[in-house]
Amino acid sequence: MRQLTVAAMAAITMLAASAGLAGCASEGSSSSVSATPAGGGSGSASAAAASCSNSAIQSQLYAKSTLTVATDKPVYPPWFVNNKPTNGQGYESAVAYAVAAQLGFKPSQVTWAYEPFDNSYAPGTKKFDFDINEISYSTQRAQAVTFSDSYYDVQQALVALKSSPIVTKHSPADLKTYIYGDQVGTTSLQFINSQIQPTHTPKVFETLNDVKQALQTKQIAALVTDTPTAQFISSSEIPGSVMVAQFPSTGEHYGLLFSKGNPLVTCVNKALATLKSNGTLAKLTTQYLKIYTSVPTIQP
Amino acid sequence: MEAQRLPEQGLPDLSARRSRLLGDSSRRGLLLSTTSTVVVLVALVAIFLLAPGSAEVRHTFFNPTDMWQALVGDPQAGYYSVGEALWLNIRMFVVAEILILIAGLFVAVIRQSTGPVLLPLRVVTTVYVDVARGVPLILIIFAIGFGAPALRLTVISDQSAAVYGVAALVISYSAYVSEVYRAGINSVHRSQVAAARSLGLSQWAAMRYVILPQAIRTIIPPLLNDFISLQKDTALVGLLGAIEANKAAELYSDTVFNYSSYVVAAILFLILTIPLARFTDHLIRRDQARRLAGAVQ
Amino acid sequence: MTGPADAPRAAAASQALRIEGLRKSFGPHEVLRGVDLAVAAHEVICLIGASGSGKSTLLRCVNLLERIDAGTIWLDGQEITRPGVNENAVRRHIGIVFQSFNLFPHMTVERNVTLAPVKVLGLSRAEAASQAAELLDRFGLGEKRADYPDRLSGGQQQRVAIVRALAMRPRLMLLDEVTSALDPELVADVLDVIRELAEGGMTMLIATHEMGFARDIASRVCFLADGEIVEQAPPDRLFSEPSDERTQRFLRRIVDAGRM
Numbered sequence: 001m002r003q004l005t006v007a008a009m010a011a012i013t014m015l016a017a018s019a020g021l022a023g024c025a026s027e028g029s030s031s032s033v034s035a036t037p038a039g040g041g042s043g044s045a046s047a048a049a050a051s052c053s054n055s056a057i058q059s060q061l062y063a064k065s066t067l068t069v070a071t072d073k074p075v076y077p078p079w080f081v082n083n084k085p086t087n088g089q090g091y092e093s094a095v096a097y098a099v100a101a102q103l104g105f106k107p108s109q110v111t112w113a114y115e116p117f118d119n120s121y122a123p124g125t126k127k128f129d130f131d132i133n134e135i136s137y138s139t140q141r142a143q144a145v146t147f148s149d150s151y152y153d154v155q156q157a158l159v160a161l162k163s164s165p166i167v168t169k170h171s172p173a174d175l176k177t178y179i180y181g182d183q184v185g186t187t188s189l190q191f192i193n194s195q196i197q198p199t200h201t202p203k204v205f206e207t208l209n210d211v212k213q214a215l216q217t218k219q220i221a222a223l224v225t226d227t228p229t230a231q232f233i234s235s236s237e238i239p240g241s242v243m244v245a246q247f248p249s250t251g252e253h254y255g256l257l258f259s260k261g262n263p264l265v266t267c268v269n270k271a272l273a274t275l276k277s278n279g280t281l282a283k284l285t286t287q288y289l290k291i292y293t294s295v296p297t298i299q300p
Numbered sequence: 301m302e303a304q305r306l307p308e309q310g311l312p313d314l315s316a317r318r319s320r321l322l323g324d325s326s327r328r329g330l331l332l333s334t335t336s337t338v339v340v341l342v343a344l345v346a347i348f349l350l351a352p353g354s355a356e357v358r359h360t361f362f363n364p365t366d367m368w369q370a371l372v373g374d375p376q377a378g379y380y381s382v383g384e385a386l387w388l389n390i391r392m393f394v395v396a397e398i399l400i401l402i403a404g405l406f407v408a409v410i411r412q413s414t415g416p417v418l419l420p421l422r423v424v425t426t427v428y429v430d431v432a433r434g435v436p437l438i439l440i441i442f443a444i445g446f447g448a449p450a451l452r453l454t455v456i457s458d459q460s461a462a463v464y465g466v467a468a469l470v471i472s473y474s475a476y477v478s479e480v481y482r483a484g485i486n487s488v489h490r491s492q493v494a495a496a497r498s499l500g501l502s503q504w505a506a507m508r509y510v511i512l513p514q515a516i517r518t519i520i521p522p523l524l525n526d527f528i529s530l531q532k533d534t535a536l537v538g539l540l541g542a543i544e545a546n547k548a549a550e551l552y553s554d555t556v557f558n559y560s561s562y563v564v565a566a567i568l569f570l571i572l573t574i575p576l577a578r579f580t581d582h583l584i585r586r587d588q589a590r591r592l593a594g595a596v597q
Numbered sequence: 598m599t600g601p602a603d604a605p606r607a608a609a610a611s612q613a614l615r616i617e618g619l620r621k622s623f624g625p626h627e628v629l630r631g632v633d634l635a636v637a638a639h640e641v642i643c644l645i646g647a648s649g650s651g652k653s654t655l656l657r658c659v660n661l662l663e664r665i666d667a668g669t670i671w672l673d674g675q676e677i678t679r680p681g682v683n684e685n686a687v688r689r690h691i692g693i694v695f696q697s698f699n700l701f702p703h704m705t706v707e708r709n710v711t712l713a714p715v716k717v718l719g720l721s722r723a724e725a726a727s728q729a730a731e732l733l734d735r736f737g738l739g740e741k742r743a744d745y746p747d748r749l750s751g752g753q754q755q756r757v758a759i760v761r762a763l764a765m766r767p768r769l770m771l772l773d774e775v776t777s778a779l780d781p782e783l784v785a786d787v788l789d790v791i792r793e794l795a796e797g798g799m800t801m802l803i804a805t806h807e808m809g810f811a812r813d814i815a816s817r818v819c820f821l822a823d824g825e826i827v828e829q830a831p832p833d834r835l836f837s838e839p840s841d842e843r844t845q846r847f848l849r850r851i852v853d854a855g856r857m
Contacts, residue, residue: 118550121557123356144360144557181541185554190378201380203461203541204551210446214541217449217457494662495699499713499765500689509712513703 052267054104060264062129067105069096070115070128076208077236078228078288079134085112091228091288092132095151098280099256102271117185120257121145129264131257134226136187146260149269150253151281156191157230157246157295159238160222161215167244172299179203181211181220187252188224195247195300196224212238228289245298363560370552370561378555382564385548389534390572392462392544396469396534397527403470404477409507411478412485425478432475438536441468445540462544465537473530480522484515517587524580528573535565545569612671613638613769613800614659619668621654628654630824632668636769636802641795643811643832644804646821647847652804653696655821656771659802660691673768689717692762693771696778698754700746700761706733707742710761718765725764732760736790752783756790763794770794772803808851812836820844 062068071092074083081089088097088107100110113128120131121144136154137147160166166178180202182188192202203220205211208229214220216238225233227246234243258265275281348354373381407425410418432440445464449457488511496506538547545565552561614636621629628651636642644652657663659670661677661684670678677687701709710732711725720728733739736756746754755775762770772791776784788810795801795814805811811818812832819829820841828841839845 118554122559123360124353138555140555141557184547184550187378187555189551190376190555193378194376197376201543204543204547205541206539210541213446214449217446217452219449219541491695491697491699492701494657495695495701497685498660498662498688498691498693499761500685500717501713502685505716509716510701514701517703 052103052270057103057264057267060129060262060267062127063111065109067100067103067110068113068128069100069110070113070120070126070131071133072117073114075133076229077232078290089288091152091284092134094284094288095275095281096132098275098284099268099271102274103267123260126259126262129258129262130268133257134186134229134254135257136252137255138187144260146258146262146265147255148258148265149272150255151272152254152285152289153249154187154252154254155227155246155249155297156188156195156224156252157227158222158224158244159215159230159234159241160244161218161238162240162242164221166222167242170244170298175300178221179219181205181214181223182225183208183211186225188226191247191250191252191300192224195250197300215241227295231290231295243295245296247300248297359558361559361563363558366552366556366558366560367564369556370549370564373548373552379552379561380543380548382545382548382552382561382568385543386545386565386568386572388462388542388544389531392466392469392534392537393527393531396466396473397530399466399470400473400477400526400530401523403474405481405512407474407478408481408485411482412507414503429475429478432472433479435472437468437472437533438539440472441465441536441539444468444471445537461540461542462537465534465540465542469530469533469537473526473533477523477526480519480526481515483522484519485511487518488514520587521580521584524576524583528576531572531576532569612636613640613673614802615671616655616659617669619655619658619670620666621651621658621663622666628824629658632821632825634819634826634829636800638800639798640816641799641801641803641814643815643818644802644821645806645808645811645818645847650821651824652821653773656693656773656802656804659769659771660688660693662693685717689765690768691771692765692767692769694755694758694762694773694775696774698746698751698758698778700754700758702746705743705745706738706749706757709746709757710764713761714764728764729760732763733757736760736793737786750783751779752786755779755783755787759787759790759794768800770799770801772801772805774804774806776805776807808836820847822847 058064069085071080071085075085075090075092076083077090079090079092081087081093085093085096088094097107097110100107115126115128115131115133117133117135120133120135121141123144130148132151135141135147137150141147158166158170166174175196176198177200178198179200180192180196180198182192182202182204184204184206189202189204192198202224203214205214208225211220211223211225212233215223222244223230223233227243230243230246234241256265256268258268272281351357370379371381371383373379373384407429410421410425411429413422441464444467445461448459448464448467451457485507492510492514493506496510497503501509534544535546538544538550543551545568546562549561549565553559612635614634616632616634619629619632620627628649632651632655634642644655646652654663658665665678668678669676672687672690676682700706701712704712707726707729710729711720711722714720714725714728715722730739730742733742736759738753738756738760741749741753741757746757749757759772759775775791776787779787784807788807791801791803791810792814803811803815815832817829818832818835819826820835820839820843821827822843828835828839828844830840835844836848839848
């Protein structure tokens, strides 16, 4: 029967195609789903990666002879300057180039890629070696990606308009009464809800610009973000605003983001350790993050 | 259905072949189509399960633990319940739909009018429909959601993100819905207008008692279609900071680095929209049956 | 009763309907090219003519559904084609029934009949309902009151359409080929209704193909061709001794087709 023949042929073609696609394993895909928390990088079992010389790590790179670093668009001070990661200015840009230098790359061998935050933790092969974008480490997040060691320890801070009551009234009880705003994807929301515990639900915005806008139009009483960003916003970006205070550290830190199980993290951690011990990170912190000890710390 | 034997001079094969093509056994046809459908589905599932990245994708998108956590929420950990957030979507689209149906009808009736007195209104509504349909909804949401507070007017600038979102949705959708109404009004045969006017009914009375009731009956399926679309577009209000289901899913995802929350949100939206879609089909079938029953002369 | 087309103007006031020099075009196509007609009260005028001769257009011009290009129409001595006239008010007094019935499908028979009396004439629902009941009973449709049009046969629908027009108590009834869309066995019932209206003295303008019927009830038969009334006369004279050649040709065709 003609109809049966056609149907049978279609079925066979389908099965053959699916078998073919399945059998054709794509090269180099990191497909393991391990539940091992890879936060510290100290547990990387591959003892064979002893050398971190430039030639030794070539096989771990996304693109040969190049260090591909990803970040978002647009990017803000004090982490980047003039929205141009290539100029080496801003804390994260400088750290990236410093790490690259430790791994034996010249600045001209560093390429920047654009990776929106929402995509950075998607499964599958990444189009970069690591992503630097003020991404905080958490054990849950470490199930999806691999983090390097800390390159910056974070504290959360408050920015408000000078006219807002929060400037003078910020006892823990007072803090609960305000409407806060923060940017999606940052850990600020978690901080607000777990530490401050306000009575009104905080507002969450897509971009930092939207949060700043909301502050200026008085939709929110204060925004919560990390101290360096807060300090930059209040001093340069929003007229009439002030960084009210910062909160004590909760152990939060930023790490470089790698695709899960990427062996390059070992050598990057070594680089970071070197940069810490030789004072480079401290110097960059002072240069770009300008944290004055006079910023008051208040209790949430 | 056995065909009659054709005369010998004709094409003797035709009857047998015809019964084969037209399906002499409906049960065999059903078996055939079922088998082929199952085969295709199995093939697709096989491709999904056998792909190299399958385990990772399943964990990142379809992880039951994450789906449950996202559904239930944990504000202290930085994310809200997707299920509870859906309630905001529901409230938004119910309120929006009511306003849209009213505003759309108003615009449609104005545009269909012919009197000279209403000319300025006709011009205004035509411009409105063109602009509201031409500008992407997301831009309208931004314009209102960020523009209104910036104006610093007393009542207008003090509303919540959801209110601005609903306003934007109403502005955008009323334009589309007004066109649906117009299509419905124009689909009512001119003879109905003639009959109504001939009885002495004014243009408005004819519209109200004769045209609109018939028009609305015709356009209920496309109106329901737009309603389903509206339900999903409420997700865009999350861009203004309102914690609706999609936004809650995004919060979870960005906090935990797992996309399963989006799948939960999708499933919840399906639970909302699929019954409505089936109900629409039921209405269409019932309306057709009624029309065909009346087609006896 | 005969009313020659050139009646003196003094008689205009006593005439139910008077049309003078009516012209109507649709785009480049001139359908009516100067129609003159006078209808006295209680007269029944039958319009006959080939398709496209303008019968329907003429009727639709009389009740102002179509805007005329030239000419004047008087209803009971009042000029209804004056600019600024309230068309809705005029249409209250003219009932029209169409070939395709045009009942409102979303309303019951009763509501179809009571809608305009309530909304336009201001009758109360009860008054309108009892009037509707009386009319429907009179024409054998009493049982169908609560039915929707799709449950009625074509003949019943057409009779309801006539009742609907009558419920407005019109001075003049216009009937536009009201049996042309009906199966032959249903035609008789509708014709009976029209006959009853004529006997009751209703002034009527009827466009029809039913020559036998026209012969029966018409006071005058007008033959339309080339956009004007070519000949008009009492039915006996027009059908047996048509004076114009076009009329003769038309009637001959009808006879040949076995319609007479």
